[in-house]
Structures are given as C-alpha cells and as structure tokens.
Amino acid sequence: MASDDIAEAETGPIRRITGEPPRVPRREPAKPPARRRAPATGHGHGHGHGPAAPASRRVRRLLAWLLIPIAAAAVAGMIVLYPWGKAKPAGAYEQGVPVRGTIVTALSGPCLAPGQVQVGSEPQPGQKPCLTTDVQLTDGAAAGTSIKLIVPIEPSTPRFSAGDKVVLSYNGGDAKDPSSYQIVDFQRGVPLVLLAALFAVAVVVLGRWQGVAALGALVMSFVVLVLFVLPSILAGENPLLVAIVGAGVIMFVALYVTHGLSARTSVAVLGTMASLALIGVLSVIFSVAASLTGLDDETSTLIGTLGHGIDARGLLLAGIVIGALGVLDDVTVTQTSAVWELRRANPDLGWRELYRSALRIGRDHVGSAVNTLVMAYAGAALPVMLYSSLSGVGLGAILSSQDVAEEIVRTLAGSVGIVAAVPVTTVLAALIASRETVPRDHNSHRSKHKPQVKAPVSSRQEA
Numbered sequence: 001m002a003s004d005d006i007a008e009a010e011t012g013p014i015r016r017i018t019g020e021p022p023r024v025p026r027r028e029p030a031k032p033p034a035r036r037r038a039p040a041t042g043h044g045h046g047h048g049h050g051p052a053a054p055a056s057r058r059v060r061r062l063l064a065w066l067l068i069p070i071a072a073a074a075v076a077g078m079i080v081l082y083p084w085g086k087a088k089p090a091g092a093y094e095q096g097v098p099v100r101g102t103i104v105t106a107l108s109g110p111c112l113a114p115g116q117v118q119v120g121s122e123p124q125p126g127q128k129p130c131l132t133t134d135v136q137l138t139d140g141a142a143a144g145t146s147i148k149l150i151v152p153i154e155p156s157t158p159r160f161s162a163g164d165k166v167v168l169s170y171n172g173g174d175a176k177d178p179s180s181y182q183i184v185d186f187q188r189g190v191p192l193v194l195l196a197a198l199f200a201v202a203v204v205v206l207g208r209w210q211g212v213a214a215l216g217a218l219v220m221s222f223v224v225l226v227l228f229v230l231p232s233i234l235a236g237e238n239p240l241l242v243a244i245v246g247a248g249v250i251m252f253v254a255l256y257v258t259h260g261l262s263a264r265t266s267v268a269v270l271g272t273m274a275s276l277a278l279i280g281v282l283s284v285i286f287s288v289a290a291s292l293t294g295l296d297d298e299t300s301t302l303i304g305t306l307g308h309g310i311d312a313r314g315l316l317l318a319g320i321v322i323g324a325l326g327v328l329d330d331v332t333v334t335q336t337s338a339v340w341e342l343r344r345a346n347p348d349l350g351w352r353e354l355y356r357s358a359l360r361i362g363r364d365h366v367g368s369a370v371n372t373l374v375m376a377y378a379g380a381a382l383p384v385m386l387y388s389s390l391s392g393v394g395l396g397a398i399l400s401s402q403d404v405a406e407e408i409v410r411t412l413a414g415s416v417g418i419v420a421a422v423p424v425t426t427v428l429a430a431l432i433a434s435r436e437t438v439p440r441d442h443n444s445h446r447s448k449h450k451p452q453v454k455a456p457v458s459s460r461q462e463a
Contacts, residue, residue, distance in 0.1 A: 059435055063266045070273065071252055077245035078228055083235035089306060096169030099140035100187060103164045106133045111152060129153045131160060135168065135183070141175035148178055158186070210258065217257040221250045225322075233318070239311055240280070243318030247276060247325050254329060263432050264336045271332040271425030276321065279328075279417035283320045286409050287313060296403050316406060324414040327373055331418055332425045335362050339429035343436070351434035355427055362422035370415045377414075381407040 111130035131151045137143050149168075151160060160166065165187040173180035203211040229246040233239045251272050259265040287294075294312035303310055338358045343349060349357070378385070381404065388398040398404055 059263065059432055063263060063432075067266055067269060070248065074245055074248035074252065077241070078249060081232045081237050081242055081245060082228060083231055083237070086235055088231070089234050089308075096171050096182070096184075097140070098184075099137060099168045099170045099181065101135040101137045101166055101168055103160055103162055103166060104134040104136050104146065106131055106160055106162045106164075108132075108153065111150060133160060133183070135166065135181075137168075140170060145176060147176070147181060149181060149183055151183055214258045217254040220253045220257065224249050224253070229318075229322075233310070233315070234306070236308070236310070239314035239318040240284075240321070241314075243321045244276075244280065247321050248273070250325060251276070251329070255333070259333065263436065264340050264429070265333075267425065267429045267432055268329070268332040268336045270428055271335070271421055272325070272328045274424050275328050275332070275417040275421035276325065278420050279324050279413050280317070280321055282413040282416055283317050283409060286413065287317060290405055290409060292316060292406055292409060293402065294406070296406065316410075320410045320413060323377075323410065324373075324417055327369055327414065327418055328421055331362075331365060331369055331421045334365055335422060335425040336429045338362070339426060339433050343433045349434070351427075351430040354430035354434060358426045358430065359423065362426055366419055366422050369418050373414050373418065374411050377407050377411045 108129055108131055110127060131153055133149050133151060134146050135149055136146045151157065153159075160183065166183050167185045167187055168181045169184045171180050171182075200215055203215055205211070207214060224246055228249075229242055232242040251269060255265050255269050255272070259268070292313060294314070294316035299310075299312050299315060303312070335358060338361045339354050342354055342357050384403040384407070385398075388401055388404055391398070399408065
C-alpha cells in the first residue's frame with residue numbers, strides 16, 4: 001500500500017509537470033476566436049432572423065452611392081412621364097356599359113328575328129342554329145326585368161345555359177328594349193376572389209409576417225402598373241421608357257418591402273437591375289435585327305381602339321422587360337440568400353469560396369428558372385403556335401413568323417438575363433457578405449459559457 005501511495009504520489013506530479021507546458025500554447029490560439037465573438041455580441045438582432053448590417057461604413061456608403069441615384073432617377077421618371085392633367089384617352093369604338101344578369105332559360109333553335117316564325121319542323125339547309133335566352137337583369141337602369149336575346153351558336157362563341165351569370169353590354173338606348181343589350185361574357189368575380197383569398201392564405205401561412213410583406217409588395221406593384229404604366233403608355237409616352245421606369249420602381253418596392261432594408265436586399269436589387277438592363281439591350285438589338293414590328297393581333301386591336309398610333313415595337317419591348325422582372329427577382333434573391341447562409345454557416349469562408357459554393361447552387365436554379373420562363377411563354381403563345389402549324393408551311397417559316405418570332409426573342413433574351421443574373425449577383429453578394437461580421441456560433445448564448453467544458457476534454461486527450 002505504501003508503495004502504491006508512493007507511485008501515485010510520483011505519477012501525480014509527473015502528469016502535472018508534463019501537462020502544464022502544452023496548456024499555455026493551447027489557450028493562446030483560443031484567444032483570437034474570443035476576440036472575434038466580442039463584436040458579434042453587439043448585434044441584438046443577429047441570431048438568424050435576418051442579415052447583419054454591413055461591417056464597415058465603406059460598404060454602406062458604396063451601396064448608398066449605387067442605389068440612391070437609381071431610386072431617385074426612377075421616381076423622377078415617374079414624375080416626368082406621368083400624364084399630369086391630361087384627360088384619359090377614350091376608345092374610338094363604343095364598348096357599352098357592363099350590366100350583370102342571369103340566364104333564366106336557354107333554348108336552341110333557328111335564328112329568327114323578332115316577329116318571325118319557323119315554317120316546318122326541319123331547319124333550312126345551311127341555316128345556323130341560335131340560342132334563344134331569357135335574361136333577368138340584376139343591375140342597371142332596368143334591374144329586375146327580363147329580356148329575350150338571341151345568341152348565334154358558332155365555334156368561336158361561348159356556350160351559355162340556364163343558370164349562368166353573365167355580363168351584358170348596354171349601348172345606352174331604351175333600357176327595356178332587348179336590342180340595347182348583347183351578352184358578352186360570364187361573371188367571374190366570385191371564383192377569382194376565392195382563388196385570390198386561397199393564395200393569400202397560403203402565402204401568409206407559410207411566410208407568416210414575411211408573407212404579409214410579400215402580399216403588400218404585390219399590391220403596390222399592381223398599383224404601379226395600373227396607375228402609372230398603363231396611363232403613361234395610353235397617353236402616348238415611349239412604352240419602353242415607361243416600362244423601364246415602372247420596373248425600377250417595382251423592383252425597389254417589391255424587394256425592400258418583402259425582404260427588408262439590408263445589404264442582402266441591396267445586392268439583390270443591384271443584380272436585378274444589371275440583368276434587367278442586359279435583357280433590355282438584347283431585346284432592342286435583336287428585335288431590330290429580326291425586323292419585329294410588334295403588330296400582332298392584340299396590338300392591332302389596341303391601335304384600332306385608341307384611334308391613334310402607338311409604338312408597337314416599344315410595346316413589345318416593354319412587355320419583355322416587365323415579364324422578366326418577376327423571374328429575375330426570384331433568382332437574385334435566392335443567390336444572395338445562399339451566399340449569406342453559407343457565410344453564416346462558415347464565417348471563415350472568403351469571397352472566392354463563397355462565390356464558388358453559391359455558384360454551384362445557382363447552376364441548379366438557372367436550369368429550372370430558364371425552363372420555367374420558356375414554358376410560361378410557350379403556354380401563352382400556344383394558340384399562335386397551333387395556328388401557325390396549320391398553315392402547312394415548313395418549320396422555319398413558322399418560327400420566323402411575326403407572332404412566333406416575338407415569343408422567341410422574348411424567351412431567349414429573358415433567359416440570357418437570368419443566366420447572367422446568377423454570376424453577377426453571386427459575386428456582388430460574396431464581396432459584400434465576406435466583409436460582414438458574423439457570429440461564430442449563432443446557436444445563441446449557450447456556446448459562450450462553454451470554455452470550462454473544453455479544458456477537461458483536451459486534458460483527457462493529452463493523457
């Protein structure tokens with residue numbers, strides 16, 4: 001026993017003597033992380049709920065110098081281009097006053113004018129059938145009364161039946177005369193409101209307060225389109241210039257309202273702006289090179305309704321710019337979020353490592369985003385493509401036709417902008433995120449009280 005005690009007494013001092021020297025150098029390298037954590041404790045909101053403020057005043061000034069002039073130019077453009085004091089242009093053709101009604105009865109038979117009767121039970125050869133309807137008006141000057149209307153049954157006309165809620169066009173004549181009305185469409189208010197409510201609930205349930213902010217940004221974007229873009233173009237302003245200004249305002253409103261005022265959002269704005277400019281330049285160049293006039297059926301109808309000329313090619317380019325804005329927002333926000341999350345996960349990554357890692361994410365996103373854009377435009381142009389395929393000419397002639405070539409330029413110019421948005425936004429985000437101070441362990445305050453736990457672990461490893 002005495003020898004054991006002596007052995008224990010001997011081994012005790014030996015372990016302390018040999019163990020003490022390594023402890024000094026092991027504690028000294030642990031001091032730099034402690035010094036890195038100290039600045040991070042000053043960010044009361046930096047626990048994963050959003051991006052931290054730029055670490056340097058230089059970054060904040062750089063972002064301000066880049067974005068404030070652009071925002072000011074967009075606001076000034078709205079002021080200059082808006083048709084102040086100008087009367088709203090009226091259509092050259094009378095559209096009629098919309099009146100709502102409900103079809104009570106609908107019977108198919110020969111097309112007979114008022115007072116005519118059919119002779120015999122068989123229809124005349126080549127005679128087209130008509131639908132005789134009794135419509136009860138639910139609003140307007142003759143609300144509550146019923147009128148009888150005859151609707152030709154043709155392949156290009158809607159199919160109405162009893163119980164349908166319809167919209168009639170009233171030409172301003174005798175309110176009780178059936179000839180003053182014409183059935184033009186169905187009522188769709190209730191289904192659309194229900195679908196919009198379902199969409200809003202889904203966004204709020206998943207996004208919570210950020211979903212509410214996204215809905216608010218969507219409403220404000222719609223306000224910009226309705227109250228600025230449409231009136232300015234109808235007043236005769238350059239459609240492309242109006243679209244650029246409107247897209248700039250929508251870009252600022254949508255991104256900052258949804259994602260907050262931060263360096264991350266500012267980088268997304270810069271990436272969106274650069275890519276949108278590239279899309280606009282490519283669209284102008286190739287629409288001129290391909291001699292695209294923009295005079296498709298819808299634009300021709302619009303010009304005929306306005307009664308005065310409008311820049312049809314500029315209207316085409318305006319549609320390309322505004323249509324690409326939504327997809328660009330998605331790509332740029334995703335890339336900046338990827339860079340910031342990589343930075344939070346590993347604060348030691350430099351801007352090159354951040355760029356390479358986020359670019360790998362961006363490659364996957366580009367494939368799906370480009371396919372989404374192509375399919376969206378192809379779906380919108382499906383009737384045109386079907387009509388062109390019936391012409392009996394070759395594929396080359398179909399692709400080079402006015403309507404199809406417009407969609408090709410629209411799709412490819414937007415896709416090039418989406419592809420360019422990934423590296424541009426990623427490099428900007430990597431350069432700025434690498435200069436921000438990020439907590440080493442954003443799992444909160446528990447890690448700050450663990451230095452005493454690490455010492456015994458290291459001593460066991462030494463033993």
